[in-house]
Amino acid sequence: MATGCSTGPDSSGRLDWLLRFDARTEARYQAEHGAERGAALRQIILVGLIFYNVYNFTSMVLMPDIADLSVVARLLVITPASALLAWRIVHIGPNLREALIFYAMIGVVAAPLFLFWLTMAPLGAYAFADSTLAIIYGNLLLTLRFRYALAFTIVVLLGAILAVVTKVGLDPDLRLALPVQYGTGCAFSIYANYRIERQRCTEYLRVLAAQSASEAAEEARRRYQGLSHTDPLTGLPNRRVLDETAEAWCAEEPAVAVMMIDVDHFKPFNDTLGHPEGDACLRRLAALFANLAAGPDVLATRFGGDEFTFMLRGGGALAAARFAAALVRNVEELGIAHPGRPDGLGFVTISVGVALKEAGVARTRDGLFAQADQALYRAKRRGRNGYALAEGDGAVAAIPSMAVVA
Template sequence: MHSNDSGAGRIYQPTLDWLLRFDRQTEERYEAEHGAERVEQLRNAIVFGVLLYVLHGISKAALFPGSLEIILLVTTFVVIPFAVSYYWRMGSMSHALRENVMLIGLSISTVLPVYMMYNPSYGIGVYANVDVLICIIFGNVLVTLRFKHAFFYTLATLCFPVLAIMTNAEIDPGLRKALSFQFATVCIICLYANYLFERRRCMDYCASLEALMRAEAAESSEKQFQVMSKTDSLTGLPNRRFLDEQLDEWASDDRPAAVMMIDIDHFKLFNDTLGHPAGDECLKTIADAFTEAFDQPDLFCARFGGEEFTLAARDVDELQARRLASAVVAAIEGLAIPHPGRNDGLGIVTISVGVALKPANVVTTRETVLTHADEALYLAKRRGRNRFVFSEEVSDSPLLVSS
């Protein structure tokens, strides 16, 4: 497949060669979508074809009295066993093998009438040309061989009967030319009809597939845009927009939750001492630590803004929230990121955490929960940083009111 650059992204387009063959990827996709339908079509064609072959064999035996034995042998021991075996096994064949075996079956059905045209012992065997013409029409129009098979089958079916006619001394020279022209005309008409059928099938599928892939690309781009619009570009964490949407939902239901406001201690001094690029790297390192350590269901960490993060957990009680807050503080301290600008003697990056609990069966608002957590955060800083504080410890903090 080849591709075009489109506004939404890279769009892959199916291709066809002069024999109307799909590229490999498109062929596999087409088979996955339409293989069962093709099997059903071929099975119906086999039943009809065998019935037609048997009935035509009866009329042929009446026309060529000496041919009854060979017609019975070929029909009984070649055509029917081949058709029955193919009928039952084609569902388990690959698409390439299935089409190749169909081509072989049509070729087998053509051998006997061609032989009768060639062998002078049948006298009027030249009139077996009708059988060959029926095979050509059957293969190109009813079975609708894939065009690459139809092309070579029709070419071979034209060459061998014409060769049989031209080498049969029992046929009048003028009749030889007329029969050869007749064969060529029918072959060209049937092959062209097959080409039109196959081209329409392929072009319709290519058009529908390209439209589908464009729609899928557009949907993928839209989803990617939605993800990007809710992701912080520096840290890769969810951004404030995602945080607000999630907390609006969590605050308004009956399930318990804990919300933690997290601030990097003395981060301005970090930037003043090491520079803003180093500050950005520090933020990314901390964000990666949050992602790795606290990637659990109903728990997420988002960048609130600047050097502040928010960690929210659902379905936790106070004890679980304290353990989680302690783990958050310890995880960042454990990174041991050097902080030469600190004047409190620690020398590494630490965080302060304010925790607000929303009990079960309490409905509140995002703003209220964040306010509680923020007030607790400032108390943690006043107490010396590198610690966590619960909002209940803030004496002037209003209680969360149940609905």
């Protein structure tokens, strides 16, 4: 596995000296670019076969003594094997794909080197250049991954030197000149491959770093947005969500009911049981309200302190009254002990004030909330543990819990 080392200020430090990504980055790169790489290799292999077989004509001129062998090797061995590889290249995994390309290029270069070593024709030494072009093809057109390109270049250079040194009848001056020329070509091609591959890798790492930064920023934005819209104690939507929703719903056609909810005698609850118990009480109420706020047309929020709100969209006065009654009853059924109540009731209850925006009637958010708040105080003045509708909203002024309709 690759070991990370820095490749520059803009990279993510996930390349080793052989220009390998770390495992996670490599997997992501292949997922994004593997199919593109396979398609490009297929095209380049097929184009390369055309030029590779052009050298059958030069073999007839330079190596007439083994021209038949050259044609057989190129047309009947290298070409079918390469065509098969081109067909399969898009259907195999990235590691096997790059390894097969490496071994195929070894064979492609080995064939002309062997023919050069074998021929005894007077012009046979000129055939040595055939393999040089194959190196350029492998390192620059196929763009072998650098680790494979480096191994490929070393292997074929050693093979070329061996062929030159052991070739029978080669001019002594050529035994020195040909390896120097070959080595120079190898050096240029591997250097060019390194630059191409390094550019590919570092550019991808820059893009990946930018994407990661963007994703992190988006995640932070979503997290912040979630926090800025959520009450930290109860987990309900907060006042900001209430204001935004109320502004939008009041501008729409359907009827809207606003319910202001206050926990009855909550200060004595805290004074008697302590603030931790008070917070626990608010969380239990919030959990109940969250369960009751099902659907896109119901919103439960924490208004502040021991006050909560509900908003209902699409129902009239009767629907609002039934919902308020259900709220009062469900809180009562929780049976949260309240030993500090001055009225001696002994459990937690709520008071609810309801205001209604009728369908098709324009109402301001502030006006609607002011009416709901006034209705809340009327419900509290008339005994608590009940609800009251704002005057003019088509219901009795205040109804205690024992008289509510289920």
